[in-house]
Amino acid sequence: MFREARDFTDTFRYLQGDPQVKYDASAFFCPVIVLMAYSLEIYLKCLATLAYGNQKGGRHDLQKLFNKIPSQSKSRIKEIYALELATHLDYFLAQKKKYERFGELPDPRDFDKILEVNKDAFENLRYLYENDSWPKLEPELLSIVVFATQKHLSEMKPEWLQPITWHSPDDVLAAESKSQSTK
Numbered sequence: 001m002f003r004e005a006r007d008f009t010d011t012f013r014y015l016q017g018d019p020q021v022k023y024d025a026s027a028f029f030c031p032v033i034v035l036m037a038y039s040l041e042i043y044l045k046c047l048a049t050l051a052y053g054n055q056k057g058g059r060h061d062l063q064k065l066f067n068k069i070p071s072q073s074k075s076r077i078k079e080i081y082a083l084e085l086a087t088h089l090d091y092f093l094a095q096k097k098k099y100e101r102f103g104e105l106p107d108p109r110d111f112d113k114i115l116e117v118n119k120d121a122f123e124n125l126r127y128l129y130e131n132d133s134w135p136k137l138e139p140e141l142l143s144i145v146v147f148a149t150q151k152h153l154s155e156m157k158p159e160w161l162q163p164i165t166w167h168s169p170d171d172v173l174a175a176e177s178k179s180q181s182t183k
Contacts, residue, residue, distance in 0.1 A: 004128055006027075007027045007030055007031055008034075009029050010028070011028045011031035012031075030128055033121055033142070034122055034126050035081075035123070036139065037062065037121035037142065044069055044134060047069040047073050062114055062118060062122075063118050063154060075133045077149050077152050080151050081111055081148040082111070084107065085108055092140070092141065097167040108141055114141045114142070117136055118137055118138055118141070121142060
């Protein structure tokens with residue numbers, strides 16, 4: 001439990017640019033997958049909201065969320081996934097063969113199976129310390145699903161790609177002070 005908390009803390013500190021935290025792929029593995037799964041969850045809820053209105057609530061099951069989006073979006077995401085996968089297919093097929101002795105890995109071309117294997121990635125890795133064994137996941141393929149979903153949304157709403165300017169409380173206070181002094 002402590003190590004998992006430390007891994008999330010170190011990932012946060014690394015992303016904040018803390019020079020005392022060095023890149024550590026093994027420590028960042030779970031936090032990165034949690035972030036991937038969570039971002040996919042939000043993208044899928046965003047697609048459902050665009051199509052059907054407010055989609056608050058619900059669980060974290062990526063497969064169920066994917067099944068709630070419009071057919072056109074499902075088709076386009078699968079198309080983008082297949083195009084992106086094609087550039088890495090030899091690698092994934094070699095990985096499947098290399099690790100088959102540890103258990104069956106899904107065919108990387110089977111989008112629905114990849115989604116099924118990763119459907120609970122957010123909850124399984126967010127609460128990894130509660131699991132009796134390592135959950136079955138395909139995080140590299142999940143990352144392609146996330147990319148495909150983001151790209152589809154970006155095609156639908158290109159204006160959403162514009163950077164967001166966040167203002168700290170100090171920035172807000174300074175702007176308020178400046179506007180009051182000019183009155």
